[in-house]
Amino acid sequence: MARVYNFSAGPSMLPEAVLLRAREELPDWHATGMSIMEMSHRGKDFVGVAEKSEADLRELLAIPVNYKVLFLQGGATGQFAAVPMNLLRGKSKVCYVNTGLWSEKAISEAERYCSVAIAASSKESGFATIPNRADWRIDPDAAYLHYTANETIGGVEFQDIPDSAGLPLVCDMSSNILSRPLDISRFGLIYAGAQKNMGPSGIVVVIVREDLIGQARTATPSIFDYKKQADGGSMLNTPPTYNWYLLGLVLEWLKEQGGLAAVEARNVRKAEKLYAAIDGSRLYSNPIEPGCRSRMNVPFRLAKTDLEKTFLAEAKAAGLVNLEGHRSVGGFRASIYNAMPEEGVDTLIAFMREFERKHG
Amino acid sequence: MARVYNFSAGPSMLPEAVLLRAREELPDWHATGMSIMEMSHRGKDFVGVAEKSEADLRELLAIPVNYKVLFLQGGATGQFAAVPMNLLRGKSKVCYVNTGLWSEKAISEAERYCSVAIAASSKESGFATIPNRADWRIDPDAAYLHYTANETIGGVEFQDIPDSAGLPLVCDMSSNILSRPLDISRFGLIYAGAQKNMGPSGIVVVIVREDLIGQARTATPSIFDYKKQADGGSMLNTPPTYNWYLLGLVLEWLKEQGGLAAVEARNVRKAEKLYAAIDGSRLYSNPIEPGCRSRMNVPFRLAKTDLEKTFLAEAKAAGLVNLEGHRSVGGFRASIYNAMPEEGVDTLIAFMREFERKHG
Numbered sequence: 001m002a003r004v005y006n007f008s009a010g011p012s013m014l015p016e017a018v019l020l021r022a023r024e025e026l027p028d029w030h031a032t033g034m035s036i037m038e039m040s041h042r043g044k045d046f047v048g049v050a051e052k053s054e055a056d057l058r059e060l061l062a063i064p065v066n067y068k069v070l071f072l073q074g075g076a077t078g079q080f081a082a083v084p085m086n087l088l089r090g091k092s093k094v095c096y097v098n099t100g101l102w103s104e105k106a107i108s109e110a111e112r113y114c115s116v117a118i119a120a121s122s123k124e125s126g127f128a129t130i131p132n133r134a135d136w137r138i139d140p141d142a143a144y145l146h147y148t149a150n151e152t153i154g155g156v157e158f159q160d161i162p163d164s165a166g167l168p169l170v171c172d173m174s175s176n177i178l179s180r181p182l183d184i185s186r187f188g189l190i191y192a193g194a195q196k197n198m199g200p201s202g203i204v205v206v207i208v209r210e211d212l213i214g215q216a217r218t219a220t221p222s223i224f225d226y227k228k229q230a231d232g233g234s235m236l237n238t239p240p241t242y243n244w245y246l247l248g249l250v251l252e253w254l255k256e257q258g259g260l261a262a263v264e265a266r267n268v269r270k271a272e273k274l275y276a277a278i279d280g281s282r283l284y285s286n287p288i289e290p291g292c293r294s295r296m297n298v299p300f301r302l303a304k305t306d307l308e309k310t311f312l313a314e315a316k317a318a319g320l321v322n323l324e325g326h327r328s329v330g331g332f333r334a335s336i337y338n339a340m341p342e343e344g345v346d347t348l349i350a351f352m353r354e355f356e357r358k359h360g
Numbered sequence: 361m362a363r364v365y366n367f368s369a370g371p372s373m374l375p376e377a378v379l380l381r382a383r384e385e386l387p388d389w390h391a392t393g394m395s396i397m398e399m400s401h402r403g404k405d406f407v408g409v410a411e412k413s414e415a416d417l418r419e420l421l422a423i424p425v426n427y428k429v430l431f432l433q434g435g436a437t438g439q440f441a442a443v444p445m446n447l448l449r450g451k452s453k454v455c456y457v458n459t460g461l462w463s464e465k466a467i468s469e470a471e472r473y474c475s476v477a478i479a480a481s482s483k484e485s486g487f488a489t490i491p492n493r494a495d496w497r498i499d500p501d502a503a504y505l506h507y508t509a510n511e512t513i514g515g516v517e518f519q520d521i522p523d524s525a526g527l528p529l530v531c532d533m534s535s536n537i538l539s540r541p542l543d544i545s546r547f548g549l550i551y552a553g554a555q556k557n558m559g560p561s562g563i564v565v566v567i568v569r570e571d572l573i574g575q576a577r578t579a580t581p582s583i584f585d586y587k588k589q590a591d592g593g594s595m596l597n598t599p600p601t602y603n604w605y606l607l608g609l610v611l612e613w614l615k616e617q618g619g620l621a622a623v624e625a626r627n628v629r630k631a632e633k634l635y636a637a638i639d640g641s642r643l644y645s646n647p648i649e650p651g652c653r654s655r656m657n658v659p660f661r662l663a664k665t666d667l668e669k670t671f672l673a674e675a676k677a678a679g680l681v682n683l684e685g686h687r688s689v690g691g692f693r694a695s696i697y698n699a700m701p702e703e704g705v706d707t708l709i710a711f712m713r714e715f716e717r718k719h720g
Contacts, residue, residue, distance in 0.1 A: 004393035008400045011601055019387050019395055026383040027376070033364035033679065035379055037560040037606075040368045040682065073433040073562065074583050077597035081581035109582055195598055200397040202433065202562045202600025219579050221441035222469055223434050237437035238555055240562025240600060241371055246397075319393065322400065 005344035008322035009152045009297060009335040010175065011195040017256075018249045018339075037242040041235055046245075050233070053248035060254055063184050063207060068230040070206040071244055073223065076102075076174045079191040079204060080109035082224040083170055087189065088114055088143045089215040095119045095142035095167065100127040100151030101328065106172060110146070113217070117142060127154040129289040138165040144188055145169055150176035150294050152196075153326040155286070155333070157294035161186045168212055176296050177205070178254060179338055180264035188212050196296070197337050199247035202240045254338065263338055270336050270345040271295040277349045283307075283356040301331040307359050308332075318351050320344075365704035368682035369512045369657060369695040370535065371555040377616075378609045378699075397602040401595055406605075410594070413608030420611060420620055423544050423567060428590040430566040431604055433583065436462075436534045439551040439564060440469035442584040443530055447549065448474055448503045449575045455479045455502035455527065460487040460511030461688065466532060470506070473577070477502060487514040489649040498525040504548055505529055510536035510654050512556070513686040515646070515693070517654035521546045528572055536656050537565070538614060539698055540624035548572050556656070557697050559607035562600045614698065623698055630696050630705040631655035637709045643667075643716040661691040667719050668692075678711050680704075 006013040029036040032045060039046045054069050063069060072078070083106075084094055092114050096107045098121035110116050117139040120131035138145055145164040150157040152175045161183065162169070168188025177192040184190070189208040195201035206226065213226040222228050222236060229236050257263055275293060278284040284300045286293065302308055311332070315323050325331035336345055366373040389396040392405060399406045414429050423429060432438070443466075444454055452474055456467045458481035470476050477499040480491035498505055505524040510517040512535045521529070521543065528548025537552040544550070549568040555561035566586065573586040582588050582596060589596050617623055635653060638644040644660045646653065662668055671692070675683050685691035696705055 001388055001391040001393040003388070006394050006398055008398065008403075011398055011400060011598065013398050014395065016387070023383055023386040026386065027379050028361055028363070031361040033361040033681070034366050035374065038366055038368065038371055038373050040371060041561070042687075043368075043682070073435065073438070073600075074581075075433065075597045078433070078581060078583045081583070085581075112582075113579060193598065200600075200602045201401070201598045202603050219473060221434075221438060221445075221581070221584070222472075223438045223441070224581065237435045238371065238553065238561045240433075240560075240603065242560045242602070242606075243562050243600065246602075321393070322403070327402075 002319065004319045004321050005340065005347060006322050007320065007334045007336070007340070007348070009196070009326070009333060011201045012335055012337055013339045014199070015250065015253045015339045018246065018253050021249055022246060036245045039241065041238050041241050046241055049245050049248055053244060053251055056248065056251035056255060057205070060178065060251060060260055061182055061184055066210050067184060068208050068210050068213065068226070070208070070226060070229050071234040071239060071247070072204050072206060072229060073202065073240055075201070075204050076172055076191060076193040077105070077109070078224065079172070079206065080106045081113070082220070082226070083146070083189065083191065084110045084113040085220040085224060086216045086226045087168065087170065087212055088217060089212070091141065091143040093117060093139060093142045095139045095145045097121070097131070097136070097145070097147040097162070098123060099130055099148055099156055100154040102151055102153070102172060103148045106146060106148065119145060126287070127151065127156060128287050130156060130158060130292045133162060138167060140165065142167055146171070148172045150296050152297045152335070153329060155288050155294040155297045155299040156292050157296065159292065168209070178260060178263070179267050179296060181260045194243065194247050199250045200243050203243040203247055266342055267295045267338065270340065270342055271298065273349060274298050274334065274336065274345055277352060281352070281356055283360045284352060296337055297333055297335045299325055299329070299331060299333045304359070310359065311355060314355060315351060318347070320348050320351055362679065364679045364681050365700065365707060366682050367680065367694045367696070367700070367708070369556070369686070369693060371561045372695055372697055373699045374559070375610065375613045375699045378606065378613050381609055382606060396605045399601065401598055401601050406601055409605050409608055413604060413611055416608065416611040416615060417565070420538060420614055421542055421544055426570050427544060428568050428570050428573065428586070430568070430586060430589050431594040431599060431607070432564050432566060432589060433562065433600055435561070435564050436532055436551060436553040437465070437469070438584065439532070439566065440466045441473070442580070442586070443506070443549065443551065444470045444473040445580040445584060446576045446586045447528065447530065447572055448577060449572070451501065451503040453477060453499060453502045455499045455505045457481070457491070457496070457505070457507040457522070458483060459490055459508055459516055460514040462511055462513070462532060463508045466506060466508065479505060486647070487511065487516060488647050490516060490518060490652040493522060498527060500525065502527055506531070508532045510656050512657045512695070513689060515648050515654040515657045515659040516652050517656065519652065528569070538620060538623070539627050539656060541620045554603065554607050559610045560603050563603040563607055626702060627655050627698065630700065630702055631658065634658050634694065634696065634705055634709060637712060641712070641716055643720040644712060656697055657693055657695045659685055659689070659691060659693045664719070670719065671715060674715060675711060678707070680708050680711055
């Protein structure tokens with residue numbers, strides 16, 4: 001079948017060029033007579049792939065030399081536990097900002113290891129905004145301040161990096177990493193599951209300032225101990241080699257796109273035209289405060305809810321798939337990560353206009 | 361390049377038929393217009409893949425209905441921590457058998473959570489045997505008895521299932537699962553990283569008797585809590601979908617081979633002829649007691665160590681690669697998991713004979 005535009009929130013669309021290259025290299029990687037996934041992670045071929053991916057990530061994000069980059073397993077949900085396990089450093093309290101379901105999951109897991117102070121929450125607004133910075137209460141005794149850069153379900157995204165009042169700033173960047181340039185030096189730690197903007201699921205990237213590691217609590221599983229993994233080059237045990245390889249292909253593709261400034265410009269265009277189409281219609285609406293709308297996940301509703309099934313069916317027939325909203329909120333959601341071509345957004349907008357003309 | 365015979369200990373050779381099918385399905389899975397790795401893990405397509413893989417594994421291993429099957433991240437090394445975290449059930453002691461480096465790693469990680477009694481150890485013999493069963497001291501107060509079914513570095517394998525004196529029997533089966541039929545009902549828990557006999561790295565299978573779960577210690581990361589993962593169908597968080605899919609293709613291939621009885625018969629033939637060639641030569645030797653030699657990993661040495669580099673170079677030129685022994689022991693090692701064709705072993709034997717004729 002012809003390739004569709006896949007608006008899934010994650011795992012999500014990958015660049016077609018990456019898939020085609022993976023296909024080409026699948027049975028015989030670089031004339032070795034075997035697939036990369038059949039190779040020892042300690043052999044020079046795979047080590048070369050791993051090192052290049054780290055170098056490319058460092059280049060794309062301009063990661064300072066005093067930060068370690070780790071490629072781990074267990075997803076962001078694993079990091080919800082690993083972060084407090086590693087970063088408490090003798091303290092008993094951490095501080096979290098609550099901007100949606102993913103914040104809440106991170107908070108709930110952290111509460112199993114320490115006391116969690118909520119610096120701010122937008123729950124009362126139905127997570128339609130980001131709490132006013134002036135009202136944040138950052139506990140100076142907390143080990144770190146944690147926030148979720150982009151909430152995939154609500155469609156809320158921080159447009160700048162918040163001030164952490166001197167605490168190490170920790171960020172779940174799973175759904176918007178690599179979508180724009182970033183000042184890494186503002187952070188103590190960033191973690192991001194790959195399956196939105198970086199590759200397939202099964203690998204999670206941790207970028208951590210090196211002075212923060214080495215004090216994991218005693219009962220931390222070794223695979224979650226940042227210091228042990230940093231010392232072992234993320235190969236304390238066998239890493240997910242094929243996932244790492246695919247992540248590396250995505251990084252090469254991002255560099256070919258012109259790097260993150262070019263990627264951001266395209267993401268801004270994609271998001272702005274989609275929100276403009278929604279705001280300019282009478283059928284569609286998005287509930288999020290304009291200043292914190294996500295460039296990555298655009299939820300929307302129909303004024304006529306009886307048209308929902310028809311909308312999905314006609315969209316699918318037009319090659320626009322996985323537009324259902326998250327099961328917890330309903331409605332629709334277009335996830336338009338880096339790998340979604342601009343033509344995919346244009347096609348969606350044209351479809352939405354035509355649908356409104358026919359049914360509106 | 362022509363496909364080589366890859367004797368890597370893991371990640372290791374996969375069935376060529378699996379790689380070719382993965383290649384065929386890579387850009388467009390079953391006419392959906394996208395790759396399986398781009399699909400939501402909660403969509404019906406991927407859920408179908410996941411359910412079929414569990415059903416196939418249950419069929420191949422005749423897993424009783426009172427066992428849960430989990431597909432997790434973090435490898436066997438993650439399970440070294442997860443097993444005591446989940447299975448202590450209020451006890452403070454566990455019991456381990458030490459038959460090599462992988463046993464020692466499991467013991468070392470378990471010691472971070474509880475007291476570890478060593479039921480038996482073959483360390484004094486240089487791990488060239490399995491301790492005499494009559495001499496095992498199984499502590500009746502231990503929460504479980506753990507052993508490593510196959511030691512990839514030493515090349516030692518249990519040929520039957522040990523008696524656990526009434527304790528739940530826990531086994532690291534990473535390197536020989538699915539290589540022979542198995543009586544699952546003898547076990548409390550089996551875990552196995554996929555990257556030897558089941559698929560690519562990045563996914564680990566846990567088979568656990570359901571009465572043993574639900575009492576994880578408080579600080580267990582949620583992704584390692586067997587009960588939470590069982591309740592969530594191994595989708596507490598986004599699973600490694602592509603790894604899971606590839607694992608499913610390997611299971612389908614195993615069924616096409618005639619199931620585990622047929623697979624075992626071939627594995628016995630492969631191992632017996634390779635050991636016979638070693639034992640029948642004057643150049644090659646294997647130090648392991650014949651009754652506990654591994655069918656999966658065959659370490660060997662040359663009587664003339666000055667020929668080692670020549671051996672590796674000539675083997676590589678003949679399309680026989682990754683025959684180096686583990687860095688901790690040196691020498692050579694032929695890993696001949698399920699996916700190694702019998703012709704691969706025949707070719708290796710013919711090469712070894714010719715090498716001995718020329719250089720011996």
